[in-house]
Amino acid sequence: MKSLDAYLPAYEFSTRHEVAIGVDPVRADRALREVTFQERPLVRALSLVRGLGTRRADDTMLATMVPRATVLEDVPGEGMVLTLTGQFWRLRGRGPEPPATAVIDFRALPGRLATETRVHVPDPVSRRKFGRYWRIIRPFSGLIRMLVLRAAKRRAEAA
Template sequence: MGRPEPTTLDEALPRWHRREVHRLPVDLPAPTLMRAATEVTWADVPLFRAVMIGAGLGRTPFPADAPVLDLFLGNGFTLLHRGEDELLVGGIERISRGQPVVPLAPGTTPDAFRAFDAPGHLKLAFDFRCAGGVLSTETRVYATDHRSRRLFGAYWLVIRAGSGLIRRVWLRGIRRRAARDAGSVSRA
């Protein structure tokens, strides 16, 4: 088996300190799944919603009809790439209490994201990708200095299990929504 084709995630964050990958078999076209990834709502992923409400101690609303991706895109992350078979989101966060998110301008390229290297920051990127009958999500985190890497490493130990759970729930929500959308198209 050969090496898989490079992804836009590989361009944006070729090196990382923490990484998580989850996969789910699918039998739907990639464009349908990528559309569902942008449209899946909190109602489509109730367990994910419950975890997020609990983590925020109920301070942040997660309206059932709001797209999940909007939470990220409305909080400093940006869509770095949208293709027929891959959707890539990236964000930069400071390791400080002040203003933790460094807002990325719409249209930020994977190359510009990769080039950011100011100390005291984390570069976070995640994708949804469909290839070979598999829908996957990969999350990568790169710390720009040793202190940030050490602090995030401790945080990662605490959140990793929950992070994996919500990503698997998110994938299943995308697959369900895509199947539902594909079914309504075929019946039309």
């Protein structure tokens, strides 16, 4: 898979999470794609709070992201790269500010599962607004990512 630099080389906000895993990348990637909200009810609850979640516990977490995102790269056995654009700092509607661009990857690498999020906000006003939003949302977003990675690890290593 391409580096995230190929998709979003300039960004102002980022976060990265990973877990060590004792299976090959193909098995790890399959497990990551199969993790459901039923395995991690807290992820479902946090997603529903923000209006991003699903009503069904048996939906896979990655599959619920795809309708709202554009898949930039999807390589079975390696991972997936998605992009979203929007005014993430706004709960509803659109303002006059230009949208931000987010790129998110989920990768199965030898010995680890990883995810990284990068966000580019094109102008100073939007950047300040997104920065306030990011300070609030980042810990919860990070928690969701770690719970997903740990669920995938558990699923892959149990198979």
